[in-house]
Amino acid sequence: MEKVLLRNIDVPDSHALAVYRSRGGYRAWEKVVQSMKPEQLIEEVKASGLRGRGGAGFPTGMKWSFVPKDSPKPKYMVCNADESEPGTFKDRLLIEKDPHAIIEGTLMAAYAIQSHTAFIYIRGELAFGANILERAVDEATQAGYIGKNILGSGYDVDLIVHRGAGAYICGEETALLSSLEGGRGWPKVKPPFPATHGLFGCPTVVNNVETLAALPWIIEHGAAAYAAMGTDKSKGTKLFSVSGHISKPGVYELEMGYPLMKFLEEDCGGVPNGRRLKGVIPGGGSMPVLRPDELEKVNLDYESVQAAGSLLGSGGVIVMDDGTCMVRAAWNLARFFAHESCGQCSPCREGCHWMEKIFHRIEQGEGRKGDLELILNVSGNIMGNTICPFGDAAAMPAAAFVRKYREEFEEHITQKRCTIRNGVME
């Protein structure tokens, strides 16, 4: 498999412009800005089958095409570098090791929608990465890739690196825009949608770091080459962040459709310390957990994971061995969502903390009869009824843990203690 996203990261000083250029960097941007029309670029990306890599998996070319071409309002392009999904650390790797690929991709996306102001919204905690990005933007500006009349094309674009200040919800695109507008990270009611009414009410596209970083390769090698990889509906390659009870955690680039068990056992070295697999969350902390018996036929692509009852999401693969107390794991995530809920809408604001409190009680040995049904019911009332997908993100793992490990939860309740590890996670 040819590396699309991780092609540069092992090269020393891969973050430097000179190194990036020596490996073919910015050739695609030169081609786009000097000889391609925006419509052509959109068609090419559509043909590649590239889908959003932040978690939603929406076809990128199609997303770009929703921006009204004849709108008199300024258009904005935003790179979502707010990586905060538990178990996900792929964007950080690209930011630190291949910032120019991200910049090049962002510039191309801006060009596609004829935006003249682009932002990279990076989470505030990634100070190291933000500094690298800012330096890279300076380099690119000095080299004439950013700014006015780029390479004599007549096209202007400005690129601003904007740091967040600590809020997972700002990874949701409309919350990101609210934050970028200088406000609380509150998701916006839809309709209208960002493509027509985004940043400051203007047409805006928000794309994930990984999505944008794939663009230079796609333009250089052609849509067909990208589409030749992966499966029918999940084209190309994807980065998978592997963490938890696994021998070789880290970021891996795989062709879409790669079998999950093969990946874990062979590429990642399997579960260490002689323990056995107990559960895998395939797509980041907001996706349903899968039991080992559910993993057999699962391939790492959108359709296959969905068929198994979970979602590919951000590709954050969290591995749990048989020493893990699933009650405590569920509570850990419930606590995460309760902490990160923006608090705007009633089901999420009240429901997330409610579920956290129930999980905590069960974990502490104070579970009651009916608690599990209550969690399932409350999570069901949250799902689909909130302003943004955060509600679903909180509800799905809660329900999944209870459903998949029901016996363990029930034991916790009846025995009033953890029967796996005395409630202490290791």
Add this chain to the structure above:
Amino acid sequence: MDCWAGPLLQYSNTPIFRHLILMDPIKLTIDGKEVATTKGKTVIEAAAEIGIDIPHYCYHPKLSIAGNCRMCLVEIERMPKLQIACNMPVVEGMSVLTQSPKVLAIRKAVMEFLLVNHPLDCPICDQAGECWLQDYYMQHDLQGSRFQERKEHDRKREVFGPNVVFDGERCIKCTRCVRFFQEVTRTDELSVVNRGDHSTIALFPGTVLDNPLSGNVVDICPVGALTDRDFRFKVRVWYLQKTSSICPGCSTGCNVSGETYQNRIARFKPRINEAVNSHWLCDEGRYCFHDLTGGERLTTPMIRQEGGLAPTTWERALEAMLSGLRGSIPLAGILSGRNTNEEAFLFAKLMKKLSQDCALEVLYQERELSEVQKILMSPDRSPNFRGAREMGVSSNGGLEPLMRKLFDGHFSGAYVVGEDLMGINNDQDRIRQMLQKLSFLVVQDIRMTETAQLAHVVLPSTHFGEKEGTYTNRNGRVQKLNIATIAPEGALQDCEIFVRLLDAAGDKVSYSTPVEVFDALAKEVPAYHGLNYAAIGEQGVQLGGGEAKQQ
């Protein structure tokens, strides 16, 4: 001088995509009923047009869409997820279900979520009886909450300002209050702070919620989180009797509901009138009834004798008054801006009968208004100055010239109705001397004011809350007052007093009730030709001709 209507209409906010309104007709179905509406409307508006009230908290027709309460979730056929009706634009052929099993279930779920951290305050909460949590619980829920954990706590009884007190635990974070101060008054005193279920509403430390429209958030808060300090613990709202009337604070003529208990006004609430005050009421107007109705009332006519004022009969008082005024030409008559058109009409007739060239004026004084005050208020405190002048209480070019003539000693007699002249400016000594120099002074009022103490005859009358009649606001809108409280025994309606005087003066009139007087004035006053008392209704009628005539 279009001082407030423009800004008011500006503040009625509409979602962004409504800029595409083309008045295109849209037909959709709601609960099987066909609705014909226009493009740009939302489902909640279209439903309201056919009388279907979709339950909601955060939605308000005059504020931006927040979409956070989720109470208005409805089912749209062929859409997999429920949608909030307040933000869903109507589409041709859409089919909406507001009573499907899914919708009924989610309403119960939303109620349960909203009640998770809500305190059991009903027994001590002023909102009880008009609380949307209570109301919707009874209409849409009726199930116990399954929440059996420790509730989150927040500040209670936090004084936000002179008129508003906050309870953080009762708050459902609908943000109506925050949006009101962002979008209507543009003063931005409140914001949501913290995150998740620690979210709460807060003032910046050291600031006070005292802008001139602050009381409106008590009206728009659907629960008991923001309550009125003046009304606190006074009376349970289900005991209140509600009477439609007009605020007597200034000539804007905001529509109010005078809400009474045991024959006393307990509070004012605004009534919706898009042509006048929209949904709002200013704080001055909201609480003005205290000063205008309180204090010890006059219950008998008084006449000056050796040693001071003594009670007398109506017959003696009116007789003494007529002969006294007739013998004290030239005459001046000052009417309160709070007297009705009917009263003004009769007053002008009476005074002209007593003295052909008497000088008549309605009390009218102007003051500077701040930007926020200008949203609603007029720069005067005379709700019916325009109507009074149109009825003929106007001959001298305004109050100022009349007062000057009074100070110059030009008049011998004066008839002052409903105003304490000693309180109109800071020159009390000068006014007192002027009044004492008059050879005959009649004062008609509800209390023994300082002016009344100097009178030769004092007549007990009624205040705005005890009257039926009409006011004409600054912009020429004729609006109706209704009787909210019964006047004390012994006091007479001003109309009744004027009719008796006209009779005694030799001019018996065939009308005496407000309806009859209005019919008469409609015939005699050109601007009011063709107006019908019954047609005034709850929203008033506009006189042709628009702007107030400034003098």
Add this chain to the structure above:
Amino acid sequence: MALEFSPETYKKFEETVNRYPKKEAALLPVLCLAQKEFGHLGQEAIEYVARLMEQSPARVCGVVSFYTMLNTKPIGWHHIQVCRTLPCALRGAERITSFISKTLGIEVGQTTADGRFTLSEVECLASCGTAPMMQINDDYYENLTDEKVTEVLASLK
């Protein structure tokens, strides 16, 4: 003396505001600037920023209180933030937190008496592959062991 930016910081403030198409979008970066300058965002700092940004202090307060990296109270010189989310928890994050707590003699949320260290637990820092880990001010410390923690804390004394 009223709180205000030094001339250099004020220059940075102006440059920051000028980068954005609308002034209000610069609020977060300006707040970060203010936090660096004043140590934390107390009432005075918020009032000052509100004035600079031409917004109501209530609104600025609403923004400050939303983000975990903006501190309304003073914290220690070194802010130790240990990630506690699931992938780190699976690799012993709780043990690391206990170890730091015992070593420094403070509970989570507290600051050492000498004001050098504040200990917090935070959510996922996008470093799950090198768990357990912590962030101290701007720096990440990954693949933590008791020894490594001891080393880092010593180097920061």
